[in-house]
Amino acid sequence: MGVKNFHFVTNGTLALQLSLRALDITEGEIITTPFSYVATTSAILWERCQPVYVDIDQKTLNIDPSKIEAAITKKTKAIVAVHVFGNPCDIEAIEKIAKRHSLKVIYDAAHAFGVTHKGRSILNYGDISICSFHATKLFHTIEGGCLVAKDEDIYNKIELLKRFGHNGDEHIQLGINAKASEFQAAMGLSNLKYVADIIRERERLTNLYDQYLDGSIIKPKGSTRVKYNYGYYPVIFNNTEKLEMVMEKLNSVNIFPRRYFSPSLNKLPYLKVKDRCPVSEDIADRILCLPLYVGLDNVTIRKICEVIKK
Numbered sequence: 330m331g332v333k334n335f336h337f338v339t340n341g342t343l344a345l346q347l348s349l350r351a352l353d354i355t356e357g358e359i360i361t362t363p364f365s366y367v368a369t370t371s372a373i374l375w376e377r378c379q380p381v382y383v384d385i386d387q388k389t390l391n392i393d394p395s396k397i398e399a400a401i402t403k404k405t406k407a408i409v410a411v412h413v414f415g416n417p418c419d420i421e422a423i424e425k426i427a428k429r430h431s432l433k434v435i436y437d438a439a440h441a442f443g444v445t446h447k448g449r450s451i452l453n454y455g456d457i458s459i460c461s462f463h464a465t466k467l468f469h470t471i472e473g474g475c476l477v478a479k480d481e482d483i484y485n486k487i488e489l490l491k492r493f494g495h496n497g498d499e500h501i502q503l504g505i506n507a508k509a510s511e512f513q514a515a516m517g518l519s520n521l522k523y524v525a526d527i528i529r530e531r532e533r534l535t536n537l538y539d540q541y542l543d544g545s546i547i548k549p550k551g552s553t554r555v556k557y558n559y560g561y562y563p564v565i566f567n568n569t570e571k572l573e574m575v576m577e578k579l580n581s582v583n584i585f586p587r588r589y590f591s592p593s594l595n596k597l598p599y600l601k602v603k604d605r606c607p608v609s610e611d612i613a614d615r616i617l618c619l620p621l622y623v624g625l626d627n628v629t630i631r632k633i634c635e636v637i638k639k
């Protein structure tokens with residue numbers, strides 16, 4: 330991946346939790362995005378911190394940096410941002426804000442395995458970046474994940490945190506068991522040699538979708554300085570009714586696209602504070618990820634596109 334200070338752990342959710350612990354964040358407010366998989370928020374809540382949602386950019390679907398500063402209070406400790414669908418956040422803007430307010434930055438790069446930004450792995454950014462190697466992700470170890478720490482001391486601290494906090498008989502600090510197993514490692518090694526081919530094939534399928542849909546539907550906007558991994562193919566409908574019509578029609582011919590991501594996380598029923606995020610709530614109601622995997626055939630892609638266009 331072209332990174333140093335790399336830890337292989339049990340899953341991406343524990344990687345997020347370890348990130349907060351490693352940066353000594355055990356209370357307070359964390360600025361985060363409402364448009365992600367639920368684990369981004371649940372890791373924050375599980376560590377007894379308060380998520381504060383900042384709305385997303387309509388085009389990139391990532392946290393909108395121009396809205397971050399208004400959400401910062403005396404209790405704010407960190408920003409947890411997500412490179413949604415592998416599309417990098419506005420890293421420079423987020424870094425500037427974090428510096429100005431002495432905040433830590435954690436990137437949830439669960440979708441971004443193999444993505445590079447200006448020629449460097451996207452996992453090099455922030456105080457810590459994490460990735461997930463769950464079976465549904467582009468590269469997988471059945472269950473698994475990683476952390477990449479900018480700082481050597483933080484890297485060493487995570488080494489202790491992830492395996493019970495002791496070195497032999499010397500008990501140094503509180504730790505937990507987040508070690509990945511050798512079986513997971515073996516699965517990872519088996520898959521790793523195919524990653525380049527997997528990304529190439531996904532790119533081909535993505536181009537086919539683009540060709541068949543022929544601009545008939547809105548797609549999130551990517552950045553030009555990025556090498557993508559083609560992990561997802563999200564499309565945005567004009568309204569929920571159209572999305573549901575397409576889902577129903579596709580389901581009737583045994584095609585099962587996923588509503589990534591819905592609901593908008595600020596609407597989770599177990600949150601105590603209800604932030605409003607109109608852009609994220611609106612997008613969550615009308616976005617669908619179309620099937621994208623190695624083995625998907627041209628005929629099926631054409632069929633999906635015909636249903637959508639009709």
Ligand SMILES: *Cc1c(COP(=O)(O)O)cnc(C)c1O
Nearest residue numbers: 340341342366368369439461463
């Ligand atoms: C999958 C995912 C996670 C959680 O990773 P696990 O390895 O399943 O724990 C976290 N954040 C995002 C954005 C994800 O897609």
